[in-house]
Amino acid sequence: MKVNDGLSIGALADRTGLAVSAIRYYEAQGLIKPWRNAGGQRRFERADLRRLSFVMIAQQFGFTLPQIKAQLDGLPGGRTPTKADWAKISEGFRAALDTRITTLTRLRDNLDGCIGCGCLSLEACALYNPTDRAAKNGQGPRYLMGDSPEPIAGPKG
Amino acid sequence: MKVNDGLSIGALADRTGLAVSAIRYYEAQGLIKPWRNAGGQRRFERADLRRLSFVMIAQQFGFTLPQIKAQLDGLPGGRTPTKADWAKISEGFRAALDTRITTLTRLRDNLDGCIGCGCLSLEACALYNPTDRAAKNGQGPRYLMGDSPEPIAGPKG
């Protein structure tokens, strides 16, 4: 025996660097679907190594597990990404990254304009409602505003 | 009466856009220190509006509440940031932002090199161990690795 009965969860953990508990959690979230052997233990395909690599990379890009699952589910036939799939998915990653970089850069530039302004009274400040992290919980405007500490002869910042 | 007995928590909430519960939470975390009126209700200084604005902005920059508290506590006399303080603090913000932008940009460039590579078997891939979000919990190497799906005649990516 031991022809091709798949990888144990421990083997998968060793080869990905993930904790066994994390792999079980990913299964619970629907990211991987191992089968069970006669004794009820999980057995994984080698392709699951690539699926997990994909998950780990996508997390670095800031995707949540449901989003990652959506990307994996979106593959025809629910297969693990091939080279061609990966190229396609990568473009999505690139777009997401570009957006984040742009947002942060704008934030930084606004900050540069604000340094020395001192106006934490922000109705007119460039940092007012910076569009990033907006409406994080749908909890209302969450606008930034302070009192006017003193008349500010400040710039447009 | 009603000369200058401070702002109620509701007034503060209205003017900052924060929830009342959030303001109480910030007090519990030591970010603001209101006094109590005769009836035991919180009363805030107008300067607390600026303190809270500062907290909200710093959060947008990705600082945690303990980090923000440290910045506020670091001000001489524990006062609310003045114009000069703000300029100084802003430089810290800018440095933090620059770091994040640099990291994301490098990640994106590595991704560009990897598109079309298809190797989610990442020992040699540029996305291998991307230094961002590294050792998030001190949980060990968390290296990214897959099996070799097929011999790859790929580039250096």
Add this chain to the structure above:
DNA sequence: GTAATTTCTAAACCTAACTTTAGGTCAAGA
């Protein structure tokens, strides 16, 4: 064959940053 190692499940626990709830008190307006 037996001991040591893995694996199993379910449930509880963890952090951050809050919100919600329950049961009461205070303050302001008609």
Add this chain to the structure above:
DNA sequence: TCTTGACCTAAAGTTAGGTTTAGAAATTAC
């Protein structure tokens, strides 16, 4: 005065992404 509405505390609940624990069963090693 009476009645809302704002406020109080303490404790529990929430979300994401897991980890830890406990007790039992399977597998591997010798």
